[in-house]
């Protein structure tokens with residue numbers, strides 16, 4: 222836990238330079254635009270501890286897995302979005318001495334991330350070994366208007382010296398990934414050119430053969446006047462640089478404006494790449510930093526109009542929630558169905574930037590409620606595109622007849638996880654993907670998505686469940702053996718409640734969908750069943766039998782469903798009785814001890830109770846929460862959010878608030894001591910859910926938005942924006958009052974605290990409570 226970030230409602234501020242925090246700050250101050258992301262590395266050279274990271278969405282390398290004892294079904298590789306050309310680099314030297322904050326005396330260091338406008342700035346005064354003092358001011362952003370563009374304005378003031386300042390903008394593609402399994406570099410050079418103040422570098426990934434072209438252009442100004450002398454150019458393997466030397470007197474300010482265009486063969490043909498990159502970068506330079514920033518900023522202001530959350534009376538919480546929203550919007554913008562959301566987004570290497578069930582389980586609701594419908598639809602289409610691979614994946618594991626098992630970790634539809642032993646049997650992810658289809662349709666009303674997209678995916682998943690579930694003669698029930706639930710502190714268990722519940726629910730939902738399609742889209746339905754050779758009568762007969770006779774482990778004494786068979790054999794000692802020195806158990810205990818223990822990493826049984834709360838009475842939910850939460854160590858960042866929502870649902874408002882606090886400033890306060898690896902982007906989706914579904918009590922039921930808001934005790938008010946079926950609402954909760962404003966022309970019927978409320982277009986309603 223750290224607390225060096227200064228509170229502010231819109232800014233993230235670090236004052237004073239502490240090299241020990243540098244990697245953490247590099248993650249926190251990251252910028253991105255859905256197409257590329259950049260850690261908050263310094264532009265100038267830094268020889269201290271740093272994780273350099275520039276990432277391009279969708280550009281990955283299949284790094285061979287490291288497994289000792291190979292088994293059938295193991296993935297060949299772990300895909301990772303790789304570190305690519307460093308486009309921010311600008312070396313500075315003063316009278317022959319290089320600026321390097323690891324070797325300089327630093328004063329007034331300040332790093333600021335302006336979340337409202339998407340701008341990163343850094344200012345400091347440095348004294349070099351030769352006694353020369355300089356004042357640096359840098360600003361940079363990656364445009365959300367033209368997502369190929371990054372821009373930097375970097376100025377150096379000669380505080381106490383005269384002589385020469387050398388400014389050397391460069392592109393460096395000779396980069397590596399710290400998490401490379403075999404310490405390999407993943408790029409080879411294709412072509413490069415540098416001419417005066419412009420150049421480009423095209424690289425290709427090994428194996429996957431993606432090409433990324435990065436073009437740069439820059440101009441240098443002295444006291445705001447363009448410097449006309451020609452720079453000197455240098456090239457090396459995967460590297461281009463231009464050195465511009467400027468004579469200065471004390472007080473002079475030299476500024477470099479550097480523009481970069483980063484594009485890849487995902488979007489352009491290889492033949493066109495360098496031409497296009499040059500075109501983009503020229504346009505950027507012609508527009509200039511201020512104009513580019515203006516259109517970028519205006520788009521950010523628009524994004525905030527539909528996604529902002531305001532909190533009065535708690536600045537830390539205000540900063541926390543905006544940081545989560547900002548980072549989610551920086552990571553995914555829904556323009557391309559080939560892209561998805563990595564657990565760390567573009568802010569670090571851990572988890573390889575690839576897709577987990579996190580997207581469907583934790584992120585989808587944020588985009589459903591705050592972005593146009595196409596954005597969340599793209600997340601669903603991503604999985605639809607991977608259906609054939611999911612079928613192949615299931616096939617490899619011995620399933621047939623179009624059964625689909627989606628990977629636990631993927632980039633292109635193939636399974637690719639490093640820690641195969643743990644995640645192999647986490648087949649609950651298939652349920653999350655099915656649930657996302659339901660969630661999307663329930664929220665948006667877009668039932669047409671079912672034909673053909675939704676149906677095809679649901680059919681594949683249902684076929685998988687139907688084969689994965691087996692009949693137990695002994696129990697005279699269907700069982701699901703050898704699985705791992707979301708709680709990864711149990712492996713290879715039988716009858717994990719959550720997995721079985723998801724399976725049965727998927728079968729029920731698919732049956733409903735079949736009925737709906739038969740009625741509403743009969744021709745399309747016929748086409749689909751012939752395409753998928755779906756024998757509705759035979760296949761659904763087994764589904765119905767499973768629905769009726771599925772086994773769920775139950776503890777009759779405690780009246781709770783058990784997480785899995787035998788969970789009640791464990792020593793059930795609450796986490797509160799664990800010594801502080803035992804926590805976190807994933808760092809302090811052996812894997813053997815963890816697996817034997819009763820401790821739960823993250824919501825497991827409670828994950829289904831959250832998704833299917835309507836299947837349970839409030840006292841059922843309470844009993845399960847009271848049983849499981851005290852045994853939960855919340856050692857996944859994805860854990861507190863679900864508990865916060867459930868706690869709110871059952872009236873445990875203080876608990877809900879406590880859980881919320883654990884998730885909302887997780888990265889800003891480096892709660893888990895791992896922010897240096899990158900931000901917990903997918904858990905930020907969970908934080909948003911905890912706010913809106915927990916405190917706001919928002920649900921969608923029977924095509925209506927249902928609200929049950931409450932205000933945490935120590936806040937004065939909160940206000941959030943939410944979109945629903947064409948309406949755009951703001952909901953403000955004060956101590957005794959709720960104000961709902963509809964900013965659209967579309968009327969909506971809401972249910973607030975159980976009472977129907979009609980809200981006409983462009984109107985406001987106040988309710989007491």
Ligand code: BGC
Pocket residue numbers: 564572577578579707709822823857858859903
């Ligand atoms: C969690 C998984 C999650 C993964 C990526 C793990 O620690 O247990 O549920 O999918 O992290 O965020």
